[in-house]
Amino acid sequence: MNLYFVDLASLLRDLKTCAVIDSLKNTYPNLKVRLNTIGLANLIYGRDVTPELEGRFDTVSISLNAPDENEFLELTRPRYGIQSYAAIKDFAVLAKRYVPHVVMTVVDKVMPEDKIKRCRQICKDLGVTLRVRPFEN
Numbered sequence: 001m002n003l004y005f006v007d008l009a010s011l012l013r014d015l016k017t018c019a020v021i022d023s024l025k026n027t028y029p030n031l032k033v034r035l036n037t038i039g040l041a042n043l044i045y046g047r048d049v050t051p052e053l054e055g056r057f058d059t060v061s062i063s064l065n066a067p068d069e070n071e072f073l074e075l076t077r078p079r080y081g082i083q084s085y086a087a088i089k090d091f092a093v094l095a096k097r098y099v100p101h102v103v104m105t106v107v108d109k110v111m112p113e114d115k116i117k118r119c120r121q122i123c124k125d126l127g128v129t130l131r132v133r134p135f136e137n
Helices: 008-013 013-029 040-043 069-076 083-095 114-127
Strands: 001-007 032-037 059-063 099-105 127-132
Touching: 008 013, 013 032, 013 114, 059 083, 083 114, 083 127, 099 114, 114 127
Parallel strands: 001 032, 032 059, 059 099, 099 127
Antiparallel strands: none
């Protein structure tokens, strides 16, 4: 059985959800839980929240979306501006301390192969896996 969550900021605000995850992990020790996130929780909370991932999530999947900060800013228009790109990369590195599998993702068909290659190198430098997601209509 696998369980997927999206939006870490909302999860952390709702301690009941964290308690449910903890209870499910205790009841079903083989349960795999993945968090899909943009990776901005540390900016949102103004502190490192990655220790709270330990034991709750087996995989954290972070949307990289672009090979550089300017393209990321143009594509995603994050509330925290240009610093968001560095923040998601920092989040990935910090999350590796507490979560067995950290991946960053991009979408094929909307990103040319040369940019995917640059994203692959970014992930290699960060020590995480790049997953190229299929484009879905």
